[in-house]
Amino acid sequence: MYTSSKRHFLSVSAETGFELYFSEPDREPVSAMQKQPALVLPGAVQMRIKSSQNSSGERLSQTKSMVLPEPDTLQKPTVLKGEYLNKAKIAEGGKKLRKNWTSTWVVLCSNQLLFYKESKQEAVANLKPGGKADGVDLCGAIIEWTTEKSSRKNVVQITTLTGQEFLLQADHFPTICKWHDALKKAVDSLSSGPGGKSCGRVALNRSNSTECLPRPTCEATKPKPKETKSEHRRSIMFKLNYSASDSADKNGVKNRLKKFISRRPSMKTLQEKGLIKDRVFGCHMLTLCEREGTTVPRFVKLCVDEVEKRGLEADGIYRVSGNLAVIQKLRFLVDQEEELDLGDSQWEDIHVITGALKMFFRELPEPLFPFRFFDLFVEAIKIKEPTQKVQAMKKLIHQLPKPNHNTMKLLFHHLRRLLTKSKENLMSTQGISIVFGPTLMWPEFESGNMEVNMVYQNQIVESILIECVEIFGPGGM
Numbered sequence: 001m002y003t004s005s006k007r008h009f010l011s012v013s014a015e016t017g018f019e020l021y022f023s024e025p026d027r028e029p030v031s032a033m034q035k036q037p038a039l040v041l042p043g044a045v046q047m048r049i050k051s052s053q054n055s056s057g058e059r060l061s062q063t064k065s066m067v068l069p070e071p072d073t074l075q076k077p078t079v080l081k082g083e084y085l086n087k088a089k090i091a092e093g094g095k096k097l098r099k100n101w102t103s104t105w106v107v108l109c110s111n112q113l114l115f116y117k118e119s120k121q122e123a124v125a126n127l128k129p130g131g132k133a134d135g136v137d138l139c140g141a142i143i144e145w146t147t148e149k150s151s152r153k154n155v156v157q158i159t160t161l162t163g164q165e166f167l168l169q170a171d172h173f174p175t176i177c178k179w180h181d182a183l184k185k186a187v188d189s190l191s192s193g194p195g196g197k198s199c200g201r202v203a204l205n206r207s208n209s210t211e212c213l214p215r216p217t218c219e220a221t222k223p224k225p226k227e228t229k230s231e232h233r234r235s236i237m238f239k240l241n242y243s244a245s246d247s248a249d250k251n252g253v254k255n256r257l258k259k260f261i262s263r264r265p266s267m268k269t270l271q272e273k274g275l276i277k278d279r280v281f282g283c284h285m286l287t288l289c290e291r292e293g294t295t296v297p298r299f300v301k302l303c304v305d306e307v308e309k310r311g312l313e314a315d316g317i318y319r320v321s322g323n324l325a326v327i328q329k330l331r332f333l334v335d336q337e338e339e340l341d342l343g344d345s346q347w348e349d350i351h352v353i354t355g356a357l358k359m360f361f362r363e364l365p366e367p368l369f370p371f372r373f374f375d376l377f378v379e380a381i382k383i384k385e386p387t388q389k390v391q392a393m394k395k396l397i398h399q400l401p402k403p404n405h406n407t408m409k410l411l412f413h414h415l416r417r418l419l420t421k422s423k424e425n426l427m428s429t430q431g432i433s434i435v436f437g438p439t440l441m442w443p444e445f446e447s448g449n450m451e452v453n454m455v456y457q458n459q460i461v462e463s464i465l466i467e468c469v470e471i472f473g474p475g476g477m
Contacts, residue, residue: 369441
């Protein structure tokens with residue numbers, strides 16, 4: 001101990017650090033009994049300043065200390081005993097994962113959140129060898145409530161700096177609220193600086209008047225991995241190179257296609273060479289009749305003649321479906337314009353012929369009742385007075401294009417003859433209208449109720465079938 005009667009005297013203690021005392025001139029040194037005991041922590045520097053005498057003759061003193069605490073004495077570690085919570089991992093490294101909820105024993109230890117698979121006792125005590133746990137580093141993590149990531153209630157989302165995302169959920173709100181607050185507190189204790197985004201430094205306590213400098217921790221000295229950035233750069237460069245070569249390949253393909261199309265022969269040339277043949281199924285009624293030089297498609301006449309020859313008494317004619325594979329085979333031969341004999345043994349089943357005839361009408365680009373006449377026929381069928389209704393229908397039918405009118409006349413007279421054998425084939429006017437209503441007419445755009453339109457379609461066909469002679473005249477084509 002060194003003392004002086006001069007203005008200053010200095011006391012040095014190996015145990016408590018430095019104590020610097022200022023005394024006024026011509027004053028006796030302050031004795032050890034007069035000194036106020038100063039509390040000095042290990043590793044601390046304390047400075048005591050003594051001022052002049054006040055009015056009451058008492059000596060005033062003020063102590064300022066700058067404390068540099070050890071990392072272990074910064075804050076009390078946040079520890080929350082384990083509890084069963086529902087956990088789901090929804091992202092890993094920024095990549096979304098399938099959400100699977102599992103009941104997990106969760107333990108919060110200062111800077112980590114641990115997930116155990118073992119029993120409660122083993123998870124808390126961690127005594128069982130091999131009792132592994134998945135740890136989540138809370139340094140820089142974001143803790144927030146979420147209602148968008150899950151339909152469950154009471155869900156907390158944890159997003160880490162490494163791109164991991166977890167969901168924690170409990171059925172009781174107080175339970176999950178306790179964990180939410182504890183996690184927030186743990187994250188705040190690990191962070192420093194504005195926004196709490198720096199985890200490489202530990203926050204130091206403030207004294208009465210002076211701020212301490214931050215002291216780096218062992219985690220701060222760890223080198224930050226740069227592999228992810230370099231990998232990301234390489235992937236970006238690869239994508240750029242790939243996209244550039246890919247666009248070049250596309251331009252080359254486009255140029256070759258343009259040259260091919262410019263040299264491609266016209267449709268007329270291909271038809272003249274016989275490479276492309278006009279189809280029958282799916283061809284417009286006017287185009288088909290113009291090509292064949294008739295007002296009724298040839299295939300329709302063949303089918304009607306064959307059914308009247310050997311199918312008028314067939315049970316459920318036009319109602320029973322034929323073998324679809326055989327119907328498609330018949331369609332293929334018709335489109336190839338090969339010689340067709342419907343009396344051949346391979347067409348022995350009459351339902352194959354009737355099925356092909358219905359398919360022909362269904363695949364017309366525009367139905368037998370043209371689109372522009374659909375609403376007009378619907379308005380006509382709504383007329384309550386029978387005579388006016390028939391006249392309105394007759395007037396509309398005579399306004400149809402000639403191929404449509406003549407084909408409709410042939411078909412409805414054929415169906416009338418089919419009804420004369422209703423006792424044998426068990427077909428009625430209503431049954432035929434249900435089959436041919438949606439087959440012969442449909443709206444261009446389904447803007448209304450389909451069920452209502454279907455009712456009108458059936459009623460229109462049934463009305464024309466009943467008044468066939470009045471509308472088309474006697475006989476057939």
